[in-house]
Amino acid sequence: xxxxxxxxxxxxxxxxxxxxxxxxxxxxxxxxxxxxxxxxxxxxxxxxxxxxxxxxxxxxxxxxxxxxxxxxxxxxxxxxxxxxxxxxxxxxxxxxxxxxxxxxxxxxxxxxxxxxxxxxxxxxxxxxxxxxxxxxxxxxxxxxxxxxxxxxxxxxxxxxxxxxxxxxxxxxxxxxxxxxxxxxxxxxxxxxxxxxxxxxxxxxxxxxxxxxxxxxxxxxxxxxxxxxxxxxxxxxxxxxxxxxxxxxxxxxxxxxxxxxxxxxxxxxxxxxxxxxxxxxxxxxxxxxxxxxxxxxxxxxxxxxxxxxxxxxxxxxxxxxxxxxxxxxxxxxxxxxxxxxxxxxxxxxxxxxxxxxxxxxxxxxxxxxxxxxxxxxxxxxxxxxxxxxxxxxxxxxxxxxxxxxxxxxxxxxxxxxxxxxxxxxxxxxxxxxxxxxx
Numbered sequence: 001x002x003x004x005x006x007x008x009x010x011x012x013x014x015x016x017x018x019x020x021x022x023x024x025x026x027x028x029x030x031x032x033x034x035x036x037x038x039x040x041x042x043x044x045x046x047x048x049x050x051x052x053x054x055x056x057x058x059x060x061x062x063x064x065x066x067x068x069x070x071x072x073x074x075x076x077x078x079x080x081x082x083x084x085x086x087x088x089x090x091x092x093x094x095x096x097x098x099x100x101x102x103x104x105x106x107x108x109x110x111x112x113x114x115x116x117x118x119x120x121x122x123x124x125x126x127x128x129x130x131x132x133x134x135x136x137x138x139x140x141x142x143x144x145x146x147x148x149x150x151x152x153x154x155x156x157x158x159x160x161x162x163x164x165x166x167x168x169x170x171x172x173x174x175x176x177x178x179x180x181x182x183x184x185x186x187x188x189x190x191x192x193x194x195x196x197x198x199x200x201x202x203x204x205x206x207x208x209x210x211x212x213x214x215x216x217x218x219x220x221x222x223x224x225x226x227x228x229x230x231x232x233x234x235x236x237x238x239x240x241x242x243x244x245x246x247x248x249x250x251x252x253x254x255x256x257x258x259x260x261x262x263x264x265x266x267x268x269x270x271x272x273x274x275x276x277x278x279x280x281x282x283x284x285x286x287x288x289x290x291x292x293x294x295x296x297x298x299x300x301x302x303x304x305x306x307x308x309x310x311x312x313x314x315x316x317x318x319x320x321x322x323x324x325x326x327x328x329x330x331x332x333x334x335x336x337x338x339x340x341x342x343x344x345x346x347x348x349x350x351x352x353x354x355x356x357x358x359x360x361x362x363x364x365x366x367x368x369x370x371x372x373x374x375x376x377x378x379x380x381x382x383x384x385x386x387x388x389x390x391x392x393x394x395x396x397x398x399x400x401x402x403x404x405x406x407x408x409x410x411x412x413x414x415x416x417x418x419x420x421x422x423x424x425x426x427x428x429x430x431x432x433x434x435x436x437x
Contacts, residue, residue: 012049302351
């Protein structure tokens with residue numbers, strides 16, 4: 001009998017990508033082969049996103065495409081928590097499971113496409129199956145979230161915070177580095193809350209005790225000799241503790257903090273954690289300790305009740321904060337979100353106008369901050385080598401969401417290699433450079 005082959009579609013955020021990797025690792029360990037095409041697959045798994053309406057529609061379209069091209073489809077992921085909505089559009093799916101339901105997904109695959117091979121004789125690399133390039137990997141440290149932000153339904157999809165023991169996380173990180181990973185991207189719904197649910201329980205790694213805590217994890221990862229990048233961090237006071245690690249070069253001087261707004265009334269309506277913190281003062285202190293710090297953030301404009309004055313306050317915040325990388329979304333109602341019941345919705349035309357004005361201000365700020373780096377020497381990591389040269393990222397750039405560094409003519413470089421370059425020019429997103437020396 002022929003080996004069963006699985007097709008896989010992974011949608012959504014890096015946290016969902018890690019879920020996909022775990023599912024694929026388990027299936028591969030059980031003897032399944034992976035198919036890059038619908039036609040060659042015996043069954044297709046679609047890992048969905050259900051965070052906002054556009055993501056729901058993309059997921060439903062992907063399920064429809066898989067059904068049309070293959071016919072045998074299992075659905076998992078965040079949208080799987082809304083099974084009725086999926087079956088209303090696609091009643092012929094074979095099975096539906098929710099977010100991070102690894103065993104349930106694999107069990108459903110077994111039901112419709114039983115494995116043939118003995119898992120003890122099938123070879124899977126110790127770091128598992130990765131969907132990212134070999135030289136970087138996402139390291140998910142927890143599931144779920146304890147916050148109840150009014151615009152978000154993640155807790156209802158993924159549950160409360162569930163931190164992984166630090167020894168388990170460090171063991172995975174070690175295996176990834178041993179397999180050639182040069183950059184670890186730490187992800188979760190709330191990275192800075194890591195270990196709260198476990199009461200910072202002591203665990204062991206390499207025979208040494210470690211507390212399951214944000215700073216301890218950052219310090220331990222900083223000893224592995226690779227780039228370590230922190231995503232989805234809230235500006236709690238204890239975040240200050242990792243800034244010296246960045247200044248010392250232990251981890252990358254990079255923080256991804258979703259501020260969402262600057263106006264206290266709106267932050268309270270959003271039910272944002274750390275809403276009362278003086279963010280500008282904290283940013284100034286962070287940059288005082290670590291001048292090279294890169295700050296990335298996301299914001300929402302047009303939240304219900306947002307006035308023109310409150311929006312202008314957000315623009316003033318951008319001018320003062322001088323953030324390096326920023327994403328912005330016009331508020332979109334999400335089914336099941338508490339914010340949908342708030343009064344005074346902002347008209348769509350006004351939301352789009354504010355989004356355009358916001359991005360105009362931020363693109364100028366980003367361009368000025370990149371322009372200040374022209375003429376400097378920087379270490380970059382090579383992501384791709386093409387006919388024209390090499391495509392790299394600096395310490396300030398996370399893959400896929402930030403900018404790139406283009407090195408013309410450097411076709412001799414290898415993917416995953418660190419090289420020093422001199423920055424020649426920049427626009428509002430990317431930079432161009434030549435090899436130093």
